[in-house]
Amino acid sequence: MKNRTSQTTVASKMLFCLALVVILFCGSSAFAQNGTIFGPNVYVFDTTYSVSSINSTLNTLNTNTQFDTKRYAVLFKPGTYSAVEAEVGYYESVAGLGETTSAVHISGGYLNSNQTDSNGNLTTNFWRSIGNMRITAPSGAYQWGVS
Helix, strand or coil, X not given: CHHHHHHHHHHHHHHHHHHHHHHHHHCCHHXXXXXXXXXXXXXXXXXXXXXXXXXXXXXXXXXXXXXXXCCEEEEECCEEEECCXXXXXXXXXXEECCCCHHHEEEECXXXXXXXXXXXXXXXXXXXXXXXXXXXXXCCCCCCCCCC
């Protein structure tokens, strides 16, 4: 009797753990939306993603307005990303995940924030950031507008 109770207890604990794993890893809406464990507003790219997929995602994220409530983090794993081109929107942070700035390289593309107001001023380019990556623009020159 004691042995059967012990087997039943072990089996029920294993079933509970399996159900918990399924709920945590597959049932969350964040996992279903963008496949990261960090939540629905964090995007992690690696070099296996197509350029068109990366550009499409970035161009969707940069539509925030100045006083929007949405926030986004875009992370690039180490590697070279060719022809990635997008504006960095309000409340968007873009970062490379390498140990050094040369570990993540945007080659022949750009990530920028150079929107000007009606007077040509760069006074609304705040609440966005980019860091820990190297960018080689097609023209050879790179500009990041700040206010």
